[in-house]
Amino acid sequence: MEAFNDFRKQSLPLIEKEMENFINEYTANDHLKTAMLYSIHAGGKRFRPLLVLAVIRSFNKKVQIHDYQVAAALEMIHTYSLIHDDLPAMDDDDLRRGKATNHKVFGEAHAILAGDGLLTAAFQLIAISQIESNQKVLLIQLLSKAAGTQGMVAGQAGDLQGEERSLSLNELADVHEKKTGALIEFALLAGGILAEQPKEVVDLLGRFAQHLGLAFQIKDDLLDATSSEEELGKQVGRDEVLNKSTYPSLLGLDGAKQALDEQLEKGRSTLETIKQTSSEFHLELLLELLEQLQLG
Template identity: 45%
Template sequence: MSNRTPPVTLQAFLRDAATRVETRIQETLEQPVPNAEKLFEAMRYAALGPGKRLRPALVYACAKAFHGGDFDPAKCDVTAAALECIHAYSLVHDDLPAMDDDDLRRGRPTCHIAFDEATAILAGDALQTQAFELLLADNTEPALKLQLLQELTAASGSRGMVAGQAIDLDSVNKTLTLEQLEPMHRLKTGALICASARMGALLGGADSVQLQTITHYAQAIGLAFQVQDDILDITADTEVLGKNQGADALLNKPTYVSLLGVNGAREKLQGLHKQALDALATLPGDTSLLQALADYIVQRSH
């Protein structure tokens, strides 16, 4: 069994990962195109505002787990920044009036409220393409770069996150079964989380068997993240949550809480947590950071 004592605290690790990725994104967006300053301001607002930076953290933690303690985190910076750009774009578009029509995100006005709807749409578009520009310009070995691009495109598009969002929108005011709800969330929330773990593992030199194992881990925590979101949407207040409490219920969206109740959703969450830890137990090396991230996902309060 791997050592469960992290070399650094999870909080310190998350702060360092956030600082690294925010610095990289800031550098990328610090020279706006003349007469398009508002667009770049909106992109920075969306990508550099308050956030967990969970997806970048998974990249660093997986690379470290598979490569070992001497791994240089700088090799992950571009990949982590690309993933955060995709995530930021998805949130900007998710909040739009035609989608979830939210006016609060992470305790601040959503992008279309802080700027305007057209600028928010363009900022999301630009952040999406910025992710691929970052990866293509990186000096990663070509074969590995292609693998990373394949992972990100598959997770982000019509067979990944976007498909999940489409299913989610089509499910409003409908009754879904658990068997229908889970595939939607594996795409909408889980696909990018899974890609983050797999891309980090690839950077760390994971072999095909190890990559499959980290996929099982990431699928479990990706779904756990959504289950905890559903629980918090009911149990946390707006100030702590950083977005409007009860938003899913107001939109009459199917959730794990609406189908299972709060206690049933918590049981589901604990089962997913166990699946994640069981997967890690089969891997060699130090997986303590990955274990701590799984703990964090199921215990978070916002």
């Protein structure tokens, strides 16, 4: 099994190529195309698409073009959500990954459309891919559920409400489960489905996703509370300015660090369970990915 960094280096250009190819071929307005590609090229960790592919590799399957397409579709959904989230009416961010946000470059109207375009393109890319129809329908069901009114969009709405009043720890966990957890869960489920695993294993991958998603969010909150703008490449301390409920604000810095450790431990243990359930499964890649959420 290759190490995570090798896997990452090998996979990133192929995920990016699928996004670029699709946008170049399927966008009928040049200005819209430029605005969409700007945010696609703004980089980022590509955490979600790498997860899809890491799961497939963990079952020792060769990653095929349609797997990259599903990974690319997921990253396009994530990218659309960042563009809309950065808008003045939402989080009003000027910087994202060290670059000007989409609406600072193209104006608000074109940024709204670039987001709408990427969201729609994600479903189109899966719909036209070379995946068997029943599997394709299942992936579109899961992605629309994760990205939409039962998942990310509902989480964003809850997050906005959290700026207007304090949330309890349970409400905060629910907002995060929808806002970031749902797409991470999709990544794990899609990887399991594309690797043709039985329902029992796909369900365990979903359980792993819960711990991974929560760890991811706590880490994100901790970074916003403790990093410099230079380190993070985006404005920091925004949560406090916006009076958002976060893990550090509700649990204190130490409490949040402890909550992060707990989720990482539960994640490790779930990987062990998957290994015991499926003889094909190698846990190294996902374990390494999990460890990257460890505080440095």
